[in-house]
Amino acid sequence: MKLRRKTPLLPSNLLSVWRRKGTIQPRYAKSSMENLQVANKLIEAYKHCVGKKKKSLKKVEDTLEDEGYDYHLVRGLSLLLDRRSVFECSSQADPSAVRRKIFLATGKTGPTTTTEQRNTIIEKVATQLEISREELEDEMYADLESELILKDFKSISAQDLLEKYNLSLAQTLLFDSTELRFTVSGNWQKIFFKTKRLGLIYDVYKDNGVWVKIDGPASLFKLTRRYGTAIAKLLPTIVSSPKWTVEAKILWKFTNEIYTFKLESWKHNPLFGEKQAVEVYDSVVEENFSKRFTALSSGWQLKREPEPVIAGKYVLIPDFSFEREGAKLYMEVVGFWTTEYLMRKIEKLKKTEERMLIAVDETLACERLSKLDKQQSLNIIYYRNKIPLPPVLRYLEESYKEVRVKQAEFLKNLNVTFTESVIKFEEFAKRTGVSIEAVRTALTEKTPGNYTVLPDSLVRKDKLEQLKKKLDQQIAEKGKLAFTEAIKIAQTEQVDLTAAVQILGYKIVWHGINTENAEIIKAEE
Template sequence: QILERRCVIETESAIDPIAARRAVFEESSGFVSGKDGRERVLDKAARRLSVSPAELERALWADQEDNLAVKEFRTLAPEDLLKQYNLSLAQTLLFRATAMEIRVKDNYQPVFRKIKQLGLIYSIHDGKISLEGPLSLFKMTEKYGSAFARLLPTLMQAGRWSLKASISRKTFQGKRIYDFALDHTRRSLFGVESDAEVGFDSAIEKEFYQLSFKGWTVQREPIVLQAGEYAIIPDFSLERNGTRIYVEIIGFWTPEYLKHKIQKLNLLQEKESLILLVNRNLACTGSEFQAENLLFYDKKIPHLEIIKILRGYEEKQKAEELARLEGMEISLGSDAGVIDLEEVARRYGVGIEPLKETIKGQNRLGFSLIGDQLVSQHVLEEIKAELEGVKKHDDALKIFVRHGIRAYSQALTLLGYKVKWSGLDPDNAEILKV
């Protein structure tokens, strides 16, 4: 069947075989006796269809499988044929499935769209999506195996996914249930590539994805959230230092869709971590949503208002992290002369600013806080000695780079220097002792 689907198969006939059979039947009145009678009927039907009797006779059964002609065949490499065969085998196995559970890390929208299209029922628990059909509620059935099989290629389009299915098989001991498991690490066996292209439902979503939120990373359709018996896939998440804020954009939709959307969003447990962007032209006031962070938009994303909301989350996170670090003796994890605090912050699971404030309060002897680094007095003395006689700002910069110090302007000031600029060309800048 795999090869057959790659064939272009046609009938070799001067006329439509069905029309040919109909004409012969009508001319024969449904009955012919003898060879002469047969030829008379064929002659009359052929004249009626403007073809020769021989062409008519060939057309009569030209659409039967044995008489079809392969006009074209789309070739494929042996390896690709094997991969398609593997996919077909997996789907054939799922035909006998009574239930299936899946996990998916991206490509959520196409997967759930396909689930809905196939008429399957889903439930979500701890990121696991259990699939079944209406009759599964009353008895174990293989009725939905074909739907599970048809879902498989869409599931395989995700970057990371897994499935577990219960397969019913008849044995000499009776019907038995076997477990079948598959995940994205076996994708190469099936030749289904991950769809890395980012798709957008609207221009406003595309605009949001392209915006910068000052330290917050934008993720498209980041996760499946449970809202009662429903699933919600937020349009975006904004992530920073372990904090994740979800963003849902509600644009032009039907009243029925809007009502259903409001119902689902109000069931979310993550409402405190949700920003709703609602089209001002929708027939709603905003009070319908149980959301703390609701912004209306007209034609553009309210960028500054979103950043203000994010600043509130940042302050809250900073306060929580400062409280967590309070009274804790920070271990730098290194005796190097220049210590990168970003690495220390990652180790403690906090942001860089709370860590810096904590370190300032601990008054680290022998170290100076310069930018996001702790620099030992010994290193600063070395740099100070190397700066003696240096005039050009560019030469001074090379010294700081050699020692691995990034905030060189702050370090210059700490060491008692200032920069004298001559025009806009940095090559003409000099350093002077204060």
Template sequence: MLPTELLMFRVKAGVVAPRRLKPTTANLQLAETLIATFEGNIGKKRSELNEDLRTLEGGRADFKVLRGLAHLLTQQCEFEHASNVEPYLIREKVFDLAQAGPPSRKRTEQVLEQAGKALELPPAELSASLYADLPDQQSLVTFDPLTPQDLIQRFDLAQAQGLLYRAYSLIITVRRNEPARYKQILKYAKLFGLMLTAEGDAKLGFTLTMDGPTSVFGSTTRYGLALAKFLPALLHVTKWDLTATLKPRRDLAWVDPNDEEWTFEVTSEDGYVTHYKAPEDHDSALESGFAERFAKLDTPWTLEREVDLIAVPGGVILPDFRLEHADGRSVLVEIVGYWRPDYLRKKFSSLRQSGREDVIVCVSERLNLDKAGVNIADFGERIVWFKGILNPKDVLSRAEQISVPAV
């Protein structure tokens, strides 16, 4: 992402829009030049790289664009100090020896010589390594380059992410997708510690609400950073709209002092590109095997992957599949395979708290539910037991039993 000072945006009538770069010849050439500059500095000190970047920046009106692109490329780098001995150990030895007498040029030479002997380093190498761990003295050892097009796309996304630093309300409307990718949303919401509530249904879509940093934690940016990191995950969902309410920046002279809040809106149609890895179609061999066997059946039922978000106290659950009949009937399918006791307790507790009677729960006979302290008596005929594999015919038979005609 980008630091606040490199964010570029405009505000009109309280609606904020981030700066975006068009893939023009000039912008692509700038990106290509920057990438080549980083590649040419592999093995050199960071201070030399920074000097080359300052040279490129000289006299440019779009210096913030250059700095933003360079900042993103820096995140593709690995810097290390070149010393064979940790610099902090060298400093400890030098400073300890220096206490023995008053400072002088001759005394400095003696101290470096003594420290070099103690650490088995030549004086010249010891002197060069004394502060080798400082950022500008570190060497660029690896660089994973982006293409010019990828760099421009990463810049656009980073500008949009930066607006979420100051968000205190974020609402996402996600519509029915194939594949849904809802699990990606829940995975990253949990990973980044975001609080999420869901309303709606699979037919019309879901509204996801996330609290931002100023509404819950006061004027901090930690939660805003989490919201910003979440945005690339949302891009894996194919149909969505996002509306964020932001706290205006008061450190900018051009900001209208009468603005009490800003609105930032972005949709799946805006062309942002994620750099997060796409999720797997299935989380386990059980689920993928079930889907493969189902696809070979001749049935009026269709199988969809993770298209329902069900609100439960303190969170959201996402059943593995939805079965929908040609006549409009539908049921949900949750597969419970080989998991730890604490997972089983939480899973069945969430299913029970959801209050949903249209969920078929497929449970492996290899699970010791009694040992886990799980009582499934109240799930009744909604339980389907299986051994090694889950037979879709058994699930379809149960679906015919518990499904109700569409209204």
């Protein structure tokens, strides 16, 4: 008989938390020398106890607790190491059957009150089973946990053990959640596959990104334990994404209060370990397209399996997204298919409002699919063996032009009054959610009267006059001015001298290719 535990949860009595101002967090084990030392001692104990009884491990555990180490940590780490172990009952006979024979024999002779009477019964049963008295003593309780033999142990580093312990603490706390919501920067396909496989109830919505909300076990009337364990099992898949945020409402059963539990990748990755999911393409066609498109350096950022697209009551995870200066489009590759799969895909695509490029294996050309061409937000291209790049690029450029027109129209109608002395196009583009080029075009065509347009910014005219006076003063005092020194003066005014030098009425005189030897002089000289 072999035993290996699989549940990701720790018992609630090993969960230590702190609560403050409506928030709750487990007491994580940081990678301190003390915690690493405890982990190492336990790992070494398991290595050396292979072939020995489990009660030998319990002695090590008790010794560490007697030395003053936190019992939550010691027992929690031991439990995780148990799950990496195979324990086996060494008895050749069934221990429960052996005990039954002993109890039956005792029933015939009456209760034993002396050691001699006990030994007589043990000898009698041993003779019946054709084993020695010592063997019977060993086999009688060989199925008790303390008597199990450690047959195999899969070792682990102390750092990895602490990370698994921290993740298990978070999973255990989620067991009592009333709701869970999360957002990630990737790995969506695996997350939804896991969510559906675990039978979790979820909803998808947009709130500065795509979020998934899952009803927690404490909000349901049945299947609480199984459902809570399912939510706990989802957490490792979520945190294997590059970036992620998890928020949960926890019903603290000891006080019947609701607390907020929050996890963020930037803060908790060091505790859980950065174990990112490996990117795997669904087909050679997708992988080939990704490599060829990336090699183009087209200005578009290609992302594999981006955030989900909401299509009515459905969720669609596109194969790729294309992003460029405020413009964003998606691409779905339809390759191998069945009739049922194609019908589901068509229904989802009909309901999406996002701009979508659909690359279809030309062998799928059918009436139902061709009807999607009539939908304004969708565009279909056909391929054989590999996705052609020219039609993809044409579609992207056409879409980008449309986005730029919309952005320019938005900026024209934007009622804004500038007060800063320098307005960087890049910063303004980020604030308004449009492209830098759209900002440059709009502000060049409609420049505020008290500003001057530079290639990368707007600069207030009095700021340029102030800079010109400083430069003139330096030239008057020294007779000439080094280009590098002039740049430093301009930087104090937050002005790019290279872009403003002609407007200010200067020119750069080069003495070789080294900027250290260059000078600026007045343009008329």
